[in-house]
Each structure stands twice: as C-alpha cells, then as structure tokens.
Amino acid sequence: MISKNAVIHESVKIGKDVIIRDFAIINEGVIIESGVEIGENVIIRSNVHIGTNSYIGSFSILGEHSANYYSGSLNYVNALLTIGENAVIRSGTIIYNDSKIGCNFQTGHRVTIREKTIIGDNSSIGTLCDLQGRLEIGNFVRLHSNVHLGQLSNIKDFVWIYPFVVLTNDPYPPMNQLVGVTVNEYAQIATGSVIMPGVSIGKNALVGAQALVKKDVGEERVVVGVPAKDICSVRDLKNDKDEQIYPWKDYLKDFRGYPWQEK
C-alpha cells in the first residue's frame, strides 16, 4: 500500500508488502526491503538501506545531511546509512547518513543519531536521546530517555543507562581535544549522572543517581555522589527482601528476551 500523496524518487527500490503512508518523501538510491512500513511525513534522504520488516515512524528523517551540505557544495554526497531488519524507529527520530545499525533496533520518539555511529543488534535508544556520532554501542544495550552520548563514547553489551545521563568528552572545554567514555558490559548508570571525559566504568558496576564520576570505576563497584566515591561492591547490595541482586545478569533470569533467558 503506497499512498498517492507520497513523493518517491524513481530510483527507489521497494520490496514486497511495503507500506508507504501519506506525505512521505523518499529520495534517490534508497532501498526498502520487504515488509517495511514508512509512516506519514517521513523523509528519507539519499542512500539509505532499510532492512526487512522495519517500521519508520512519522516525521522521522533518515540519512540526514551532514554539515557540508549546508555550505552549498555541488559535490555533496550522502554516505550510506544501513538499518537492520525488524527495526522500530519511533516518530520524529533523526538518523544521519554514514552510520550502521544492527537488527531489532528500537528507538523512542525524537531520537537524534549523528554520523559514524555504529550500533549492534537488539539495542534500544529512548525518547529524546542525543547521540553525537563517532561512537559505538554494542548489543542488547538500553538507553532510557534523554541520554546524551558525546563523540568517542563506547558502550559495551548489556549496558543500561537511565534518563539525563551524559557521557562527556572534552576535558578542557572548549579545547575540543576529545577523549571518550567507555562503559563496560552489564554496567548500570542511574538517572542524572555525568561521566567525565576518558573515564572507564567497569563491568557490572553501578553508578548511583545524580553522581559526577571523575575517576575510573572498577568492576562490580558501586559509586555515588558529587564527586562520586566508591562505597562498596555491588555484591553488598540487597533488595527490600534482603536478597542479593547484583551482578544483575546472575539474578535477572526472565527478562525481555535476553539470550540467557530460561523458559
């Protein structure tokens, strides 16, 4: 079902059972695999490849132009943006050209993802997240709403990051001598924390809410405060039933399709 109100360049390749809704605009060189739904008012700029059965929400822009476009160069070319199969890109999301995203990707609304972002499989990026590009995200990562990732951030598999967390990258602003933050597997960074440039957060670590993390955090350590201090091992934490709960992978058996899930 392709709306008569959509504007589709003649070069666009469209698979079977594709839905394109009213007022969508699809430019040259775009490839849309089978079973994709393109929502109302979506804009797809040139050189975008959308995997099978993906959904692109209304008012999204895929393959957004880089800054060079605006300088009026006649030679401007959009680099390839690839989105894997089964994506759910919610409305208002902007993904720049020149990035590569794996399968089963999900976004909330109005996410921004800039150039040279590499995202693995099964990851999810919440509403209003702001990914500044030149960064890497692994598999099964989950960013809640409004997470800000500076350039050179490196997020390993199964990390969760909560609202308004910022991974910074400029130690001497505004010098712009960037050094990224690394967050290792299974780490949790709670709401409102700021991680300073170059810091590494250890595997299974837990950063408390509203922290300012200036030094590396060791594996399985808990840090809290402004500036953050190391207060205990995650193994010392108990829930309100006095049960151990971290490292969470060992205690969270039934959870949203994770690969170690027991059924």
Next chain:
Amino acid sequence: MISKNAVIHESVKIGKDVIIRDFAIINEGVIIESGVEIGENVIIRSNVHIGTNSYIGSFSILGEHSANYYSGSLNYVNALLTIGENAVIRSGTIIYNDSKIGCNFQTGHRVTIREKTIIGDNSSIGTLCDLQGRLEIGNFVRLHSNVHLGQLSNIKDFVWIYPFVVLTNDPYPPMNQLVGVTVNEYAQIATGSVIMPGVSIGKNALVGAQALVKKDVGEERVVVGVPAKDICSVRDLKNDKDEQIYPWKDYLKDFRGYPWQEK
C-alpha cells in the same frame, strides 16, 4: 475551514466551526467537537475524542500506537484517548492512545505522554516533558520543561515541578520492580532534582535545585543537597524583603486563574 490537502477518513465526526489545516491526517473513529483547530501536518490515529474549542498544534500525533502495533498483529486496536475542552496542545506533542485528559489542558512543544496517563483539569505540561504512562496527575498541576515522570508517578493538585526533574521508579535497575513517587499538594520540586523510587514528597514541601531525594520529605519541610537533607520548615524561608512566602498558597493571591484568586 477544512483544507483540501487534509486526509480525513469518512468516519470522522466533525462539529461546527472546526478548522483543519493543510496536510493533517485524521483516521477512523475520531470525534472532533465544535470550535476545534487542527494544525498543519497533525496526525490523529483512530479512536480519539477532542473536546470543544481545543487547539492541536502542527506535527502533533494524537492516539499514538502502542508497542503491540509494531509486531504486526492484525487484531491491533487503539484504545480511546479523550482530551477535554479548551485544550492547547502545542506543536510536536505526542499523546498515546488509552489516556484521559481533563479540560483546559495545556502543553508546550514536543511533549510525550504514553498510555494510561490520567490528568485532571487545568494542568499544564511543559516543552519536552516525558510522561512514561501508567501515572496520574491532578488538577492545576504545572510541569515546566523537560520533566520526566516514570510510570506509577502520582502528582497531586497544585504541584509545580521545574526543568529536568526526574521521578524515578526502579529501585534496583534494571530489575523493573517498579514503585512510583508521590508528590503531595502544593509541593515544589526545583530544577534538576531526582526523586528516588517510592519516595513521598509532603504537602507544601520544597525540594531544592539539584537535590537527590532518597527519603520521604515531610509536610512543609525543605530539603536540599546530594543526598538531600531536611534543613528547615518552609515557614522559615523569607524573600529578599524579609517576608514569609511559604506555604505559597497562603501568599500567592493573584495568580493565573487559581481557584482561590481574589479579584
């Protein structure tokens, strides 16, 4: 005045003196009462009821689909979204299906309101606020910009919350055993504060800016800091003229149409 460029399903019921602007898309089962204005490029999905004299800003989406929609179920049905009379929904706002909003509702731009949100009368939600659904907001509540309300939040009447405040709900992330925050009548939560899961903020209390609130806050108490400490009664606070100013209901007589306003 209904634009020829709008796409309106034949089942839509439209009252008197309704304006529908260019490129609006209105789906089946929508009811639009008299005097409503639907802005340019608005999308109204199925089963939405918009009250008399309301304004729906450009690029808004009302009745947004739940996650089940994307799994491709043929049986997917949108639940009813009701918006009361005299609403002003500013542009880019997304309100999911299955919520109920009272009269005189106002939003800023690009607000997100998810399913099972109940909002009373005369409340206002600022630009870029992110309401995660399964939550309740009373009457005459005002959220400033970028407030994040986790699921199970409960905001009583006349509460004001300022930019970038987060009401969290997951005490042992990412366990997802949610417990909501309650904010009682007239409380004020200043900019950038984070309220931890299950905390109750007392009536007429004041939470200072940038606080991390881990424990319940008593009625009329002031808390500040990371973590927040109880420092005094709100009755101990004075303005720069050495006047008592809290509880603010007692001192704020002439204010934006509040019901106790003296004229």
Next chain:
Amino acid sequence: MISKNAVIHESVKIGKDVIIRDFAIINEGVIIESGVEIGENVIIRSNVHIGTNSYIGSFSILGEHSANYYSGSLNYVNALLTIGENAVIRSGTIIYNDSKIGCNFQTGHRVTIREKTIIGDNSSIGTLCDLQGRLEIGNFVRLHSNVHLGQLSNIKDFVWIYPFVVLTNDPYPPMNQLVGVTVNEYAQIATGSVIMPGVSIGKNALVGAQALVKKDVGEERVVVGVPAKDICSVRDLKNDKDEQIYPWKDYLKDFRGYPWQEK
C-alpha cells in the same frame, strides 16, 4: 526550484535562486531573500523575514504564534521575526514571532526559541535547547545540546554552555518574581550545572560539571560542587601536558573561525 506540493500565500516575496521543498507552508507577509532553501514540511507563519542564503530544516516552524493566538482573538497579529543571512536552522526547530537573530546563526535539531529573544552574530544553539524568551545572547556564543535558558538570561560574547545546563530565574517558586542570570564573556559552564536566579558568572570563569551555583562567580574563578565552591583561579588549571589552558582565548588560537584566529 519551488515544489508544486508547497502551499505559498500570494503575498510572499521570494528572492532569486530560492528552493522550497515539498509540503512547505508559507503564510502571508513572509520575505525570503535570495539563495534560501526551505526544507520539506517547514511551516512559516506570517511576518517572518529570512536572510540571504539561509537554510531552514524540515519540520521547522518559524514565527510560531504567541499564547494569545489560542484564545481565539480576531485581532491577533504576529510580530516580526528576523533571521540574518547564512543561517542554518536544523530540522524541527521552532522560533516564535517577535525575535531578532543575527547572521551566521546555527541551530541543532528541535530547538525552541520563544518571543523577545535577541541573538547576535555567529552564535550556535544546540539540539533540543529551550530558550524561554525575553533574553539576550551575544556573538560567537555556543550552547551545546539541551541547554535551558530562563527568561531574563543574558549571555555575553564567546560564552560556551554544555548539555543540560539550566539558567533559572525564579528565586521563590512559584512566585514568578523573575530575576535573570548573567554569564560574562568567555565563561564556560560545564554539563549538568544549575545556575540560581540572579547569579552573575564572571568573565573567563569556569563552572564545573554538575554544580549548583548559588552565589556570584568572580572573573577567572573556578567553582565546583553542590553547592558550588570557589576552588582556584582558572590560571591554576593545567592540561595533561602540564600546560596552562585558561583563559582559553589566550590558548585557543586555531578554532572554528573565531575573529582572533591566526592563519
């Protein structure tokens, strides 16, 4: 190149070599100078003047209506919005009527700028910034993403402000007796800081990340913490090569077209 799918009022004045893309809507009294590109789905309300060679990104709204519009007054009139030459307004940005913006202005995506905002030349406002209006920004100012400026804020030349910083203005919320923040030349305010109402940040000062600034900050001073404390002169700071780096104007010689740039 003007799209047949655009809706353009007959009174609009359009210069040479203007591009207007699909589904753009341009209302009465708009003046578009030569070389401007208006992106897809842009809405330009009445009485907007766009300078030469500017780019207006998709889904942006220029000249957004003030609150009085929604009360249904028949006498409502949009005040003039002027945008200087060579602007790059990225997609989803909303700029209200009754503001004046200089040349070489840049925005990220989904910026909000309310009425009575005055911005000088060569300034840049990042993605999702929220400018509440009745404020002033100088020349060569750079706001990173998600900066929130309350009304009456005053930002002098060459200031940089980082993500999620808030300049507040209401000392006794919700009294609404506003007093603005002033940030003087070359000051840097790092990620996540909150500046309390009426505070002045001195020339060349540095506010650390996640600070809560309640008192004036002197020229060339460094403040950190919640609440912020004055810890040293910016001249005491060294980078990882043990080099002095502040005041940054003296050390940052080759940078993005600043007027003192040596080539």
